[in-house]
Amino acid sequence: MQQVETRSAISAKPKKQIGRSIRLSLRTVNVLLSLLLPVTVLIVWQGAGMLGLLNPTLLPTPAVILQEFIDLTRSGELLAHLRISSWRALLGFLLGGGLGLAAGLWVGFSYKAERLVDPSLQMLRTLPHLAVAPLFILWFGFDETSKVLLIAKGAFFPMYVNTFLGIRSVDNKLFDVAEALQFSRWQLMTKLMLPGALPNLFLGLRLSIGVAWLGLVVAEMMGSSSGIGYLINDARYFSITSVVFVGILVFAAFGKLTDSLVKLLERRMLRWQDSYKGGDL
Amino acid sequence: MSQEWLLVQGVNRVFPAPSGDIVALRNIDLRVSEGQLVTIIGPSGCGKSTLLKIIAGLDTSYEGQVLLNGTPITGPSIEKGVIFQEPRLFPWLTVEKNIAANLPLRRPDVRQRVDELIELVRLKGFEKAYPRELSGGMAQRVAIARALLRNPAVLLLDEPFGALDAFTRAHMQEVLLDIWQQNGTTMLLVTHDLDEAVFLGERVVVMNPRPGQISSIQTIDLPFPRKRTSSSFQEMRRIVLSEFEKVEGPVVDAGAGI
């Protein structure tokens, strides 16, 4: 409702009397607006390619990439790679994100736990993927374990940091209220800290999923014989740039899709929030 | 009906400070009988909030004795309903769930009592609204209903309408009187608004600062509902005001209310 109103303020001024039907079509207008830039880029790109301005090995045209996408889908190759990649990302995310959530809750609830584990975790947090990947491979070999663990390592920290932060940012005055109303310890956690931390939990969730995708690429490029990351790496080796593009696009589309799903869930669960939704700038 | 439902006896509260201790309360004696509505008025810094916090069990570092229904107060509990200047609602809960808070709305007796209280605080139709959708006065009524659901032995209100505009405040005073008359809850209300103190209180406790102490207690022998414009109201108001002038200059908000 609110979003529609701010939007209509931008472009519906001259046609105010038409009201409702205008509002609905405004959604369409907005979608079209957001497509304007990418579509223009695609057209220019395709045009330049057809005029021979681009090196087809380095930058194949959109049409070629689309054809590659269709071929890879037809042969079932793309789906097989996608399936194994999604599985790794999901496992890694569940493991890392789950542990991050648990650790964040524990450290958030307990001051002692914070002193005990937070400094060490903050130190580990700064280790880059590429630096620890060889170690994981040494320890766990090239099989699934090292990949899933690498993804989990990435997914752990955003979830941990934001869960911790969320719990610590719950309004202190509400703790006084909870005390006066004689909340039990369990109620304090489930009825005050968790809902109070929810906005941060969602932020952590989204970041964590994002990092899981990144970890996946690193893991699959380090050494693998399957997955989208492998597909990209293999195509690079043989200079089949169109396949590289298809891989990148699949990653982007999947990342966006999962993020949108979480955002949708977030919007439903944080309906109570009263925050700035952006203005007409 | 005990004459000493709430008994405050010889209470002293000192805040240590590097530049000399602050005597927030000195030798406070107060007796409130069951079902009474007592208002406390005094200028800023005279220890009103400190006194209320002690009765609420939120401050236990005092000297003296505080008994509620014969039992010493040792900490916060649902026995003592506390309303602050800001409503302190849970932003993620609807009105009815805020009132229920940690009690399950599924339980028929809770459900029924919540519905009654929503009616009492005049919030019918807003059961499913979130706090962000409420005005300041409505939110404060939710907070009052939340406290009343626990059937407190005493309801402590610390400048509950201080953040509201004059018209809303006048309305809230009427709502509170209505609640008090229907529910019979013992109430202790702190204010710095002279009109509010005289309009609501069966007794008005006048406090003065440095050190915080009770300088007099006035019984307001006017029937409810009181008319602010009546000469007897104005007379009572003048009497209470003169209690301040005995001590020092213009110390309370003696503005004409609304």
Ligand SMILES: Nc1ncnc2c1ncn2[C@@H]1O[C@H](COP(=O)(O)OP(=O)(O)O)[C@@H](O)[C@H]1O
């Ligand atoms: N936690 C505290 N630490 C130090 N001094 C305090 C504290 N709380 C209150 N005081 C002092 O006690 C006095 C009474 O404060 P308070 O009870 O808040 O007054 P009122 O509510 O009447 O405005 C003030 O001088 C205040 O500075």
Ligand SMILES: [Mg+2]
């Ligand atoms: Mg105060």
